[in-house]
Amino acid sequence: MSNGPEDEDGYDFAAIQAKWAPIWEELEPFRTSDPGDVRPRKYVLDMFPYPSGDLHMGHAEVYALGDIVARYWRQQGFNVLHPIGWDSFGLPAENAAIKRGIDPRGWTYDNIAQQKKSMKLYAASFDWSRELHTSDPEYYKWNQWLFLQLYKKGLAYRKDSWVNWDPIDQTVLANEQVLPDGTSERSGAVVVKKKLTQWYFKITDYADRLLDDLNQLEGTWPTKVLNMQRNWIGRSIGADVDFVIEGREAPVSVFTTRPDTLHGATFMVVAPDADLAAELVAGASAEVRENFAAYLVKVQNSTEIERQATDREKTGVFLERYAINPANGERLPVWAADYVLADYGHGAVMAVPAHDQRDLDFALRFDLPVRVVVDTTAPVTGVIPVITPGMLDGSEELPDDPANGVDSDALDPAKSGTALAGEGRLINSGALNGLTKSNAIKRMIEQLVADGTGRATKNYRLRDWLISRQRYWGTPIPIIHGEDGTEIPVPEDQLPVLLPPTDGLDLKPKGTSPLGGATDWVNVVNPIDGTPAKRDADTMDTFVDSSWYFLRFLNPTDDTKAFDPKEADKWAPVDQYVGGVEHAILHLLYARFITKVLFDLGFVTFTEPFTALLNQGMVILDGAKMSKSKGNLVYFTEEVDKYGVDAVRLTMAFAGPPEDDIDWADVSPVGSAKFLARAWRVARDVTSAPDVEWKTGDAALRRVTHRFLADAPSLIESFKFNVVVARMMELVNATRKVIDTGAGPADAAVREAAEVTAMALNLFSPYTAEDMWQRLGYEPCVALAQWRKADRSLLVAESVTAVVQVDGKVRDRLEVSPKISNDDLEVQARASAAAIRSIGDREIVRVIVRAPRMVSIVTKPAG
């Protein structure tokens, strides 16, 4: 679509863009720096982009939506901080550099230049004076500072552990970077396990707070994200139970969420890759040791995909050892099996096959006993009589277990193959018999505590955050390793530890960090005793960079501190964060964690970084995610060239609720462009002067205008951007009508409507809005014009339609005054001929009146 051969005074988006971009560049209307500004503050933040090339349609969406919010608050009289920067460390730059034999710096900063150009054209209302790049030493110096703060607190530590290994990128991955199908989020390679010494942040120390503080965000974060985070942290409440192992001094603890079923434990299982398994098998026969060794090799060579296939047959090896059940003294055989995870709980479980499907599958496979200890039929069938509270607290006798008349075979897990996971009452469990599940859990924990063989405890699905990467293009870890293996943190006054130049370095993935090859850089002198020492050659996960960038925007050029706590007090936390749902877990969880650490260290006074969150959906095409490989890409620059910035932005807002995906095949940038032209022509056609008295204008149009002024703010605040656009269209349509077939272009209400349209359009399509504003006789910038208050007297309609229902069906409509009383309305409704007709000879039993909208007459059915 193009503007075509228009009359000389037609709408031309290209000309308008070319006209206003340099003027805004000059005026810098969105710079936020005046310390004397007394307006209330809002910090609106859009997730910063990774510069992987030019902007794409996803960027077009997020920056369109974030800008609506930022511009809105400015018009509402707030001092708005809306910064932008680049998340510019990371693997794609390095991979591109390797492929083309160039420096990742060049690639990265070229892309940033390209994106910046597009972003400026896109006219998001950013404060460009605060622009930052995480790959600048001025930024990553403070990543290193942050690392040292965590290190001092014992929250950054090194451990030797099984890690996720990406065989293509030749680097470790955080759990969060392994996709559900067991492949790498980055390279797509099948992730394997490898034992390596790596740096971790102790996020698990914060698991409870990260979980519990989500409640504070209820209502301002999407429910979906809150649930995803809760799921990810995955807190389980249960108990640790200590089992004595024959021939071993220290008991072995297991974690269980079902301590009530302890009497039903018939064996124990340890993770084959846990140290405990190796220790226990050491005392076994040569044959078993051999079997175990072979099994372990098999387990370690299996991929995440293989391991996670839930329907695969259970495997395991008996270790020829026995554990003693602390509840009843029974001897339980100890097995090693890979359905038990080494890094969850204690890497060992008590197996209760009757009430856990995995344990049952294993028991049936290896012919181990199955003992039912919860009668799951009890509450359902009433086989056990009603249990009174007195019975539960022990003051009354519990009834015997009669369990007769029940088809025991169908319920026997050993025969049915289905574990009994449901509620029920305890049997075969000594003192617990007759108790419900929850009471039995309580009672059992009390008993374990009394015996000193167990305690209530919690476990988390969340693991510590693995932050080291064996790659070049990231923040060097500020640690020096002494010859004797000691870790020496680089003194803060020696930061930043600069990345060495790439000259002479082999960036190709080879399993160890390329920085190790920078001999001059790696080899240093131990700052404590002057002996030879080596720098840590790993770099940090780039999620460290983005976990605190919102604070750096407050004083991005300060080289004396990461951020200014006074500025943080003023601006932070972020009032409105806007970004893609793909960051619902990783980035948001890390940023929340780091914020809590900074709070504990006294650097900030808040515990959650993002007060409100808007997650926009994805831009897709024909129902499918856009991707290069599928060849269904829509290009940002093409769309912007074809339809104009304003039309693309408006389309993003109008497509539907922001959290829904936008199928670019379903929406119409052409339609958006047509609407913009239509709105623009309204402003062009206005012939009255700016000082015309609005009151003299067409009353009906004024009502439309003021209803819009009254409704739009709450719609914007609840992110119903699509509805606001629809309402703008309604306003423009109404104005057009008055110009063409009503009071005409000189009417004051036409000017008022056009001005309001320009102000509102500024949120979505700033170029068109600015041009309209100027044509209406005002100086730039419309973005700084304050939102007008609706005139309340114009909000009341002259008359409203009241409906008359008889037995729930609409039978008549009455035009009434909006101020009509319930009584008057009822009188009118009872007098309605249509109502009387449909009532017939039936008796009216009830009349419900909701003036001025509705009267409901209820009759008694005839006969």
Next chain:
RNA sequence: GCCCCCGUAGCCCAACCGGCAGAGGCAGGCGACUUAAAAUCGUCACAGUCUGGGUUCGAAUCCCAGCGGGGGCACCA
């Protein structure tokens, strides 16, 4: 397996606290302007809200069950 979200015209989507199912757009039909077309302007809606129950004077909206679609987590004890 566990948790969450969504089903309204051909399509994208509205509908405040339960109160006239339609605000807006796309596609389409018709008309005006035009020699004609484009552009522009105007005009046109029996979809009864996925299905079945329930609550209610009244249900797209609340409750239950089911069907369909989407998302997150998952051998996490």
